[in-house]
Amino acid sequence: MADVILKGITKSFGDKRAVDAVDLHIHDGEFVVLLGPTGAGKTTTLRLIAGLEAPDAGTLHIGGRPMQGLAPASRDVAFVFQQYSLYPHLTVYENLAFPLRSPACRMDAATIDARVRQVAKMVRIDHKLENRSTRLSGGEMQRVAIGRALVRRPSIYLMDEPLSSLDAKLRAELRLELKRIQKELGATLLYVTHDQIEAMTMADRIGILSEGRLVQIGTPREIYTDPANLHVAARLGQPHINILPVGLLPGGEAPAGATRVGARTEHIAIARQDGGNARVDWIEHLGDQNHLHIKVGEHRLVTLADPDMPVVPGDGISVTLRNPLYFGHDGSRLGG
Ligand SMILES: Nc1ncnc2c1ncn2[C@@H]1O[C@H](COP(=O)(O)OP(=O)(O)O)[C@@H](O)[C@H]1O
Ligand SMILES: [Mg+2]
Known part of the structure; x- marks a missing residue:
């Protein structure tokens, strides 16, 4: 795990500025949630950190290393996408083992097996290791998708609204589990969502993203009780302020x-x-x-x-x- 530091990170698509001069320091072992509505620039921010997009301006350091020009595979990040992207023809076990089988990992079969079983337990899918991933419910598939990121020990986990396609009960369960797992692993995690409950319950710090700009960042309590402006005040609280x-x-x-x-x-x-x-x-x-x-x-x-x-x-x-x-x-x- 490592510190991740963004300075002045900016990205436009045509004349649309998706991410606008974002400064963000995610500390080693910290759970940071970026909260913002659709179009705020959440996915683009994650893609810039992962190296799936190149910034127009600004710098990014992961664990002290400058990331400019580095391909995604060289960045030591694990990404969980909004839509689970499992290999349908593979079993749960094989899906979980897949990231560890890359030659870059140089991991022997016994180590891979131990890691897969440990993570399967963590995300509570260990009773279905031999099932094909197409045979799983939506919630189980998303557990596997999260597990597939967790088998690796990257510098940072990047998660793009991983619970948004699940029903309310599962969402509530998985958000507790994700927080527990993150603590257990001491993982550095950047999680983006438009769901204020997810932000409030999981984050060490919440960053409020609006039209590509990071408007305020602080503990959930600070953001709630001491909002910098009307926009931030309106993001948190049920009923609305x-x-x-x-x-x-x-x-x-x-x-x-x-x-x-x-x-x-x-x-x-x-x-x-x-x-x-x-x-x-x-x-x-x-x-x-x-x-x-x-x-x-x-x-x-x-x-x-x-x-x-x-x-x-x-x-x-x-x-x-x-x-x-x-x-x-x-x-x-x-x-x-
Ligand atoms: N590949 C792309 N091409 C053109 N516009 C894009 C692209 N990706 C994102 N955008 C635009 O950038 C803005 C931020 O998008 P995104 O990062 O996906 O926001 P969020 O994930 O918060 O919904 C939106 O206006 C979106 O339409
Ligand atoms: Mg998005």
Whole structure:
């Protein structure tokens, strides 16, 4: 495993700048997640590190070695693609062994066998080693795809939304397992996704990618509580942060220049009150909690509420802010 350092990495396709002057230092043994919507430049960033694309500008070092001009095979990275790309005619065992059979690995059969069985256990596919990969469920195939990267011990694992094609339950399971495996191996891992839950639960640090630019990087807690701007604030949090005009609601003290206030559930105090400053519009029941949709004049906001809270649509309530976030007219964060 190794440090991976990007400096000013830039890549355009025609006049589209896919990756824009990205500086990123991934530390040895760190799990970094790049979070961004479709088109943000996530896949291109991974492909640049892997050597599948060449940057227009900037430098990349892996383990202290400059990567300029080096072919993918010489870079010592392992890539897990969004779509599992297994060899359909091979068994699970052979799929896992394949990367170790390359002459460059110079590994003897006993070592390969031990490694394959160890990784198969890790990704919990050891009971299906003799199955053909076409006989597996989607979740099992993706475990094999991840396992096939893990059999190698590269400088860095690059993973491109590897769980996005799976159903919610499997995704939740595999994200726990991936985090456990990464810790166990002490692996350096760069994982990209558009899923905020994956980012929050797995990352040591989250980088927020927007239109090719790395807007902010920090621990999940830092990104959530201390977002640099409106864009970052809107990436994390369920329900979404409410963006409202300054002065609409009482409570909080807006710094000079603030035009909008960002309020998450923890910034909002509500109480049932006839003639209050707001009213309940509708209620989404989620079981353990409710999403309360509230109207303040013409403005709407959503907050979490205790399912036992005795309110129905149409009820008057009072809404007060406590220590919300403030933003200037350009969306940058103020105060805090
Ligand atoms: N090979 C390519 N040719 C032309 N445009 C591309 C190519 N690859 C990516 N792009 C463009 O670059 C931008 C970033 O793409 P991508 O890195 O795939 O984003 P993400 O993985 O975050 O969805 C998008 O606008 C995409 O259309
Ligand atoms: Mg992509």
